[in-house]
Amino acid sequence: MNGLIAWEDIETVGGYLVRVSGSGDKPFRFMPDTGFMMPDDIDGQEVYTLLRDRHGVVLAGGQGPLKGRIVRIGHMGYMDRFDILTALGALELALAEFGYRPETPGAGVARATEVIAQNELTRA
Numbered sequence: 001m002n003g004l005i006a007w008e009d010i011e012t013v014g015g016y017l018v019r020v021s022g023s024g025d026k027p028f029r030f031m032p033d034t035g036f037m038m039p040d041d042i043d044g045q046e047v048y049t050l051l052r053d054r055h056g057v058v059l060a061g062g063q064g065p066l067k068g069r070i071v072r073i074g075h076m077g078y079m080d081r082f083d084i085l086t087a088l089g090a091l092e093l094a095l096a097e098f099g100y101r102p103e104t105p106g107a108g109v110a111r112a113t114e115v116i117a118q119n120e121l122t123r124a
Contacts, residue, residue, distance in 0.1 A: 035071070043068045044070050046092050057091075092105070
């Protein structure tokens with residue numbers, strides 16, 4: 001696993017996922033995955049299952065000692081910036097369904113969008 005980020009710092013999560021991608025008009029190229037520590041009272045496997053079964057968004061759960069503690073966004077191969085926004089938004093909404101209330105709802109998607117916009121402006 002390349003990164004392990006506490007969910008509580010979702011603005012960092014959003015910015016990080018975009019920054020590791022590079023820039024340009026080509027789809028983003030990522031490292032294999034990024035893991036997110038779940039809040040202590042939320043089982044990451046249940047989040048993963050909810051995302052897949054109810055929302056059609058497939059992420060990955062933790063393995064070994066991290067099973068239930070993390071959710072991973074796998075990004076082997078190419079991903080579009082909108083795939084990042086979709087994954088972050090779905091993850092935030094799924095956590096809300098489990099009762100997690102962030103200080104600023106939507107902060108991860110907002111930060112990722114901000115970084116994408118900055119990348120677009122620097123290319124213009």
